[in-house]
Amino acid sequence: MELMDVIKARRSVRKYQDKPVEREKINACLEAARLAPSACNSQPWHYIVIDDPKVKEAFCKEAFSGVYAMTKFAEKAPVLIAAVSDKGSFTSRLGNFFRRTEFYLVDQGISGEHLVLRAQDLGLGTCWIGWLNSDKAEKFFHLPKGKKIEHLIALGYPAEEPAPRPRETLEHIVSYNEYK
Template sequence: MELEKVIQERRSVRKYQEKPVEREKINACLDAARLAPSACNSQPWHYIVIDDPKVKEDFCKEAFSGVYAMSKWAEKAPVLVAVVSDKGNFTSRIGNFFRRTEFYLVDQGISGEHFVLRAHDLGLGTCWIGWLNSDKAEKFFHLPKSKKIEHLIAVGYPAETPDPRPRETLENMVSYNEYK
């Protein structure tokens, strides 16, 4: 598929077919994520693929408990991918401090976008999930205190094709040589 078409057609999918996702396809998405650029080449990410139904069920009980229950729809996705943050290497952390920008989060966004675009290219649907109980999710995987699950990506064969969401026009979001 052409990149422009992938970008135009990719949607956040919240309903999936009851069909397992091949590990080869997940690995292709992870390889795309791996190739993403990052500040000072710090590559501040680690991906945990949750594709065992029992592990996913137990994980979802923790991650989508309490006020996070509105994300329970993700339990039905065949695969959940947890994106674990790493604050980056020393050079990028210095940049974070001076610029007051958490570059590792920007880098994870770029890497995750590579993942979801490749998934769409392979016929998979995805949805970013930021509404989860990170504390319980991190305890579930026994992560060290220095690591955090920033978000999840639900993955599966789509059972829906959501309509495009409204987008700003270029005229409303771009200015040249001055801020308007």
């Protein structure tokens, strides 16, 4: 599939077939994520693949509890991928401080987008989930201090194709040589 076709076809999928995702496809998505660029080549990410149904069920009870229950749909995805942050190298953290930008989060976004685009290319659906109980999710995996689950990516074969969402026109979001 051509890159623009993949980009145009990618949607947030919230309904999945009850069909396991092959490890080869999961690894292909993770390989795409691994190749993403990052500030100072810090590669500030670690991915935890949750594809064992019993582990996923126990994890979802923690991650989607209380006010986070609105993202419970993700427990139906055959695979959840937890993106664990690492604040990056000293140089990139210094850049964070002076620019007041958390570059490790930008880097994770780039890596995650590589993952979801590769998934789309392989016929898989994804949904990026930021609404989760990170504290409970981190305790579930006994993450060391300083590590945080920033988001999850639900992954599986779509049960249906979501309708496209409206997008702004280029004229609305772009200006050249000045801000309009």
